[in-house]
Structures are given as C-alpha cells and as structure tokens.
Amino acid sequence: xxxxxxxxxxxxxxxxxxxxxxxxxxxxxxxxxxxxxxxxxxxxxxxxxxxxxxxxxxxxxxxxxxxxxxxxxxxxxxxxxxxxxxxxxxxxxxxxxxxxxxxxxxxxxxxxxxxxxxxxxxxxxxxxxxxxxxxxxxxxxxxxxxxxxxxxxxxxxxxxxxxxxxxxxxxxxxxxxxxxxxxxxxxxxxxxxx
Amino acid sequence: xxxxxxxxxxxxxxxxxxxxxxxxxxxxxxxxxxxxxxxxxxxxxxxxxxxxxxxxxxxxxxxxxxxxxxxxxxxxxxxxxxxxxxxxxxxxxxxxxxxxxxxxxxxxxxxxxxxxxxxxxxxxxxxxxxxxxxxxxxxxxxxxxxxxxxxxxxxxxxxxxxxxxxxxxxxxxxxxxxxxxxxxxxxxxxxxxxxxxxxxxxxxxxxxxxxxxxxxxxxxxxxxxxxxxxxxxxxxxxxxxxxxxxxxxxxxxxxxxxxxxxxxxxxxxxxxxxxxxxxxxxxxxxxxxxxxxxxxxxxxxxxxxxxxxxxxxxxxxxxxxxxxxxxxxxxxxxxxxxxxxxxxxxxxxxxxxxxxxxxxxxxxxxxxxxxxxxxxxxxxxxxxxxxxxxxxxxxxxxxxxxxxxxxxxxxxxxxxxxxxxxxxxxxxxxxxxxxxxxxxxxxxxxxxxxx
Numbered sequence: 001x002x003x004x005x006x007x008x009x010x011x012x013x014x015x016x017x018x019x020x021x022x023x024x025x026x027x028x029x030x031x032x033x034x035x036x037x038x039x040x041x042x043x044x045x046x047x048x049x050x051x052x053x054x055x056x057x058x059x060x061x062x063x064x065x066x067x068x069x070x071x072x073x074x075x076x077x078x079x080x081x082x083x084x085x086x087x088x089x090x091x092x093x094x095x096x097x098x099x100x101x102x103x104x105x106x107x108x109x110x111x112x113x114x115x116x117x118x119x120x121x122x123x124x125x126x127x128x129x130x131x132x133x134x135x136x137x138x139x140x141x142x143x144x145x146x147x148x149x150x151x152x153x154x155x156x157x158x159x160x161x162x163x164x165x166x167x168x169x170x171x172x173x174x175x176x177x178x179x180x181x182x183x184x185x186x187x188x189x190x191x192x193x194x
Numbered sequence: 195x196x197x198x199x200x201x202x203x204x205x206x207x208x209x210x211x212x213x214x215x216x217x218x219x220x221x222x223x224x225x226x227x228x229x230x231x232x233x234x235x236x237x238x239x240x241x242x243x244x245x246x247x248x249x250x251x252x253x254x255x256x257x258x259x260x261x262x263x264x265x266x267x268x269x270x271x272x273x274x275x276x277x278x279x280x281x282x283x284x285x286x287x288x289x290x291x292x293x294x295x296x297x298x299x300x301x302x303x304x305x306x307x308x309x310x311x312x313x314x315x316x317x318x319x320x321x322x323x324x325x326x327x328x329x330x331x332x333x334x335x336x337x338x339x340x341x342x343x344x345x346x347x348x349x350x351x352x353x354x355x356x357x358x359x360x361x362x363x364x365x366x367x368x369x370x371x372x373x374x375x376x377x378x379x380x381x382x383x384x385x386x387x388x389x390x391x392x393x394x395x396x397x398x399x400x401x402x403x404x405x406x407x408x409x410x411x412x413x414x415x416x417x418x419x420x421x422x423x424x425x426x427x428x429x430x431x432x433x434x435x436x437x438x439x440x441x442x443x444x445x446x447x448x449x450x451x452x453x454x455x456x457x458x459x460x461x462x463x464x465x466x467x468x469x470x471x472x473x474x475x476x477x478x479x480x481x482x483x484x485x486x487x488x489x490x491x492x493x494x495x496x497x498x499x500x501x502x503x504x505x506x507x508x509x510x511x512x513x514x515x516x517x518x519x520x521x522x523x524x525x526x527x528x529x530x531x532x533x534x535x536x537x538x539x540x541x542x543x544x545x546x547x548x549x550x551x552x553x554x555x556x557x558x559x560x561x562x563x564x565x566x567x568x569x570x571x572x573x574x575x576x577x578x579x580x581x582x583x584x585x586x587x588x589x590x591x592x593x594x595x596x597x598x599x600x601x602x603x604x605x606x607x608x609x610x611x612x613x614x615x616x617x618x619x620x621x622x623x624x625x626x627x628x629x630x631x632x633x634x635x636x637x638x639x640x641x642x643x644x645x
Binding site for chain 1: 207209210212213214216217219220221222247276297299300301302303304306307
C-alpha cells in the first residue's frame with residue numbers, strides 16, 4: 001500500500017514532528033512514515049522579503065518524494081510567501097501529492113507574544129488537516145469551524161476545530177478509502193502474480 | 195457554483211503563475227495560466243474567463259496591451275492588473291484602459307480572496323440581471339399580443355414602426371384591452387429596451403402624492419419627505435415612462451406635465467434646481483379625451499402634446515375572432531402556472547365565451563378562464579365550467595324589464611343596484627360588474643353616485 005510521508009524541510013523540532021505524526025495517524029487511513037530532514041533550498045529564499053517562496057519549497061518536497069508516496073507533507077519553520085501574497089500558513093496541490101505547512105506564523109513568538117506550546121500544537125494539527133485535505137480534493141469550506149475553512153489570519157486558525165465538518169469529513173473519507181481500497185486491490189494482484 | 199466562473203492568471207514568471215493559480219484553486223475555482231500576453235489572448239478566445247489577473251510588466255506584450263487584447267475577445271472579463279511597484283501613473287492608466295482593479299504585490303491573502311468573491315458576486319448579479327431583462331422583454335414582445343383581427347394587426351405594425359422614435363404615444367382603449375401590454379411592447383422593441391420602463395397609475399394617487407411620485411422631492415419639502423427622492427421621470431431617464439389613466443390628473447399636474455413634455459426639464463417638489471431627462475412618454479386612458487377637452491376638464495395643449503401618435507385599442511367584443519385564440523393561450527399559460535393538466539376548451543364552451551360581451555375585456559377573459567380552470571375537474575373546459583358566466587349574462591337578456599331610458603341611465607341604475615347588493619364595497623362591486631376599480635370610481639364620479 002502507498003504511504004503518506006512527512007518530510008521536515010530545514011530544522012524542525014522533534015516535538016512538532018511527533019504531533020504531526022499523531023494527527024496524520026489519527027485522520028488518514030494509509031501508513032505514514034517520516035523521512036530524513038532535507039535542508040531549506042537556498043534558491044527559495046527571497047532576500048528582499050526575508051521569506052521563502054512557497055512554490056520552490058513545494059518543488060523541493062516533490063523532488064524528495066519516494067516512489068511509493070501517495071502524499072508528501074513538508075513541514076518547515078520557514079516563513080512562506082508567494083509573489084502576490086504577503087504570507088501563507090501552508091500550501092498544497094489540489095488533488096495532488098505535495099503539501100507544505102509553515103510553523104513560522106503559527107508560533108505566538110512571531111506576534112511578539114510568549115511561546116504557547118498547547119496553542120502551537122492545536123494550530124499545527126489544524127494546518128496539517130487543512131493542507132492534506134486539499135491534496136484529497138477538498139476546497140475551502142464555508143463553515144468557519146471546519147479545518148478546511150480559509151484562514152488569512154492566525155485568529156481564523158484559532159477559530160477552527162481540529163477536525164473537518166461533516167461534509168468535508170465524508171468527502172475526505174470517501175476519497176481516502178477509495179485510494180486505500182485501490183492500493184489494496186493492486187497489492188492483491190501483485191502478490192497473486194508472484 | 196463558483197466553478198462556472200473560470201479565472202486566468204497571466205505572468206511571465208512561472209512561479210508567480212503557479213502559486214497564484216494554486217491559491218485560487220484551493221478556493222475551488224477553475225484556474226488557467228498563461229506565460230505571455232499572446233498566449234493569454236489565445237486562451238481567452240477559447241474560454242469565457244470571468245476574471246483575468248494580468249502582470250503589468252511582461253516582455254513583448256505588456257499588461258495594459260494584454261488587457262486591451264483580452265477585452266477585444268472577452269469584453270465582459272474583469273481584468274485585475276498586478277504589479278510589483280505601484281505608481282499613480284500606471285494605476286491611473288490601467289484603470290483608464292478598463293482594468294477593474296489594480297493590486298500591488300505582495301498583498302494580504304485576505305485581499306485576493308475578498309476581491310475575487312466581490313467581483314464574482316457582482317458578475318452573478320449582472321448575469322441575473324441580463325437573464326431577467328431578457329425574460330421581461332420576451333414577456334412583452336409583440337408575439338404576446340395575440341390577434342388575427344385586422345385592426346389589431348394594423349396597430350401592431352404601427353407600434354413596431356414607432357418603437358425606436360421618441361414621439362409621445364397616446365393609447366386609448368377600455369379597461370383590460372391591453373394598453374400597458376402594447377406600451378411595454380413598444381418600449382422593449384425599440385432602442386430604449388435596455389433602459390427602464392416605469393409605470394405610473396395616475397388615478398391611484400392624490401394630487402400631491404402624484405406630483406412627488408412623478409417629479410421626486412427634496413428633503414423636508416412636505417411632512418414625511420425625509421430625504422431627497424427621485425421621481426418616476428428621473429428613474430425612467432433614458433427609457434420610457436408609462437402614464438396610465440392620464441385622463442384623471444388634476445389641472446395643476448396637467449400644466450406641470452405639459453412643461454416636461456415641452457422642455458424635458460422639471461423641478462423636484464420643493465427643489466430649486468432644474469432636472470433634465472431623456473424620457474419617452476407613453477400615456478394611456480380609457481376616457482374620451484377629446485370630449486374631456488371640450489368639457490374643459492383636460493387642457494387642449496396637453497392633449498395635442500400627448501396625442502402625437504394615437505393608438506385606439508378595440509374592445510374585445512369588437513374583435514370576437516380573437517376570443518378562441520386568447521382563450522386557448524390563457525388555458526395553456528394558466529395550466530402551467532397552476533400545474534393542471536387541462537388541454538383546451540370544448541367547442542360549445544367557446545361559443546359561450548364568444549357570445550359574452552366582455553365589459554372587462556381581455557383581462558376579464560383571463561380571470562374567467564382562470565376561475566374555470568381552478569374549479570374544473572376534467573381535462574377540457576366544458577360549458578358547465580362557465581355556467582356562472584351564462585347565468586350572469588342570461589337574466590339580463592331574458593328577465594330584465596328594460597325601461598325606456600337612455601343607456602347611461604341604465605348603467606347608473608345597474609351600478610347603484612350592485613353597490614347596494616355589495617353593501618358599498620367598491621372592490622366587490624367592480625368585480626361583479628366586470629370592470630376594474632378605477633373605471634368604477636370614474637363612473638361613480640360621472641353619474642354623481644354617492645356611495
């Protein structure tokens with residue numbers, strides 16, 4: 001069966017990666033595995049803005065996807081942006097393989113406030129669900145409580161639940177189970193052939 | 195539903211195109227990208243983009259040129275110019291050339307999402323508006339004036355010829371003969387079709403109210419005039435104003451109206467500033483205006499101003515050959531409205547309808563058919579479905595001992611009798627007499643009946 005990989009890009013605290021592992025295991029049916037960290041690609045750094053170009057990071061993550069990957073989730077401390085937008089909490093290929101979550105603006109310290117580990121964990125969980133949700137074809141949801149609702153401010157992230165609304169949850173479950181069933185059938189065919 | 199509005203992102207920088215498209219796709223939109231102005235125009239030829247994000251600085255065809263080329267093939271597309279540097283000059287130029295918005299990168303994520311949803315909301319409203327307009331103009335097309343009566347056909351030919359002129363039209367005819375339908379048909383088949391068609395029923399309002407209704411009023415010009423309000427003449431600017439029951443307006447309003455017709459300018463009630471408008475006037479009346487003029491109740495100069503083109507609509511009893519056509523049309527129309535499976539009218543029932551005199555004209559015919567359809571239980575309307583109509587007609591023909599008096603006196607007595615039976619309820623009396631309320635009021639006034 002195909003695997004969901006988590007790839008640290010640059011230095012990411014072990015604690016955060018453990019949170020990511022556990023939220024992924026909780027919500028997605030395929031086996032999940034962590035990859036060895038890769039350095040932040042220099043080309044992605046935009047010195048003028050002091051930020052990293054999200055598209056470059058996505059490309060880097062895609063380049064490190066193992067052949068059996070069904071999804072690869074990049075996790076980075078880098079502050080992400082795209083040319084037209086001042087920042088991103090994360091980005092994903094809609095119905096694709098690659099997603100990335102940035103921790104920079106999920107940390108209270110970014111806003112000049114004391115660190116808050118509990119809050120950080122909640123935010124990480126929500127953003128992981130959000131970006132991986134996109135890779136399963138979910139678009140932004142109008143329910144502000146749903147993990148798939150659009151967040152353009154950290155306050156909106158805090159307003160969400162660490163779960164999907166019923167509609168998004170059902171759509172995700174359908175897509176994910178179809179994927180695992182297909183993989184299961186392929187696996188059976190393979191073993192039958194041997 | 196937003197997937198029906200495709201978006202195009204045009205930028206020579208691949209990373210910019212990709213990331214912007216990815217962001218918008220996450221919002222659920224269908225997004226295409228183009229790496230040059232030329233490619234974007236090719237794409238725009240094939241797809242009706244709702245919004246195009248166009249980078250200002252591109253090699254070859256720049257953002258402004260690209261926008262103009264896209265507009266040539268997709269005039270409705272909203273173009274958003276994106277640039278890294280904002281200067282007042284480029285912003286002004288972009289907006290002048292037709293850009294809907296101008297954004298400077300990088301901008302806050304919220305701005306893009308809000309911008310796109312705001313533009314699409316507007317587009318949705320615009321497209322609804324277009325659909326509604328089409329529906330309305332279809333509804334009031336000449337096709338909907340159903341007739342094979344030579345006089346009516348002549349009227350329709352005349353109406354078509356005058357549709358694109360600004361000349362004032364006076365439509366005369368009894369209540370229910372379709373004066374408003376003809377007025378709308380004139381409006382919606384002329385050059386003014388895209389502009390408003392505004393109806394004012396002159397008999398329904400008192401003099402002061404009618405004045406402010408027609409010309410608008412300034413704040414505080416009378417009790418309750420809270421703010422400046424546009425009158426119907428201003429609202430109809432560029433379009434047509436339909437003044438129904440024009441024969442009922444007061445001498446003062448006749449003078450004001452004359453001035454508007456002559457100068458196309460007027461003052462709001464309580465206002466000191468002149469307002470000028472481009473409005474076509476179509477007036478209608480069921481009164482005999484030349485007689486009103488002779489009696490001194492209607493200004494002759496206004497009458498001649500209004501009566502540039504005159505259309506006299508025949509009463510339904512003068513075009514009985516249209517009754518079967520109209521009846522079938524109403525059956526079909528009302529059947530779909532009521533969701534009833536009634537396919538037509540029997541030959542005998544049609545004879546009853548043709549024989550009836552229809553004082554309320556086409557409107558009465560429609561009401562009669564609707565009433566019959568509501569109560570009918572078969573798939574064809576039969577004579578039985580119209581017995582109440584024959585009962586209404588028959589006693590008048592058979593049992594009435596008609597006194598030897600002028601016709602007007604007979605009408606007067608009939609009105610008094612019905613009013614008494616209806617205990618003075620004008621609405622019910624009018625329904626029972628088969629005329630509308632304004633006609634009944636008119637007759638009450640004429641016969642000096644105090645009720």
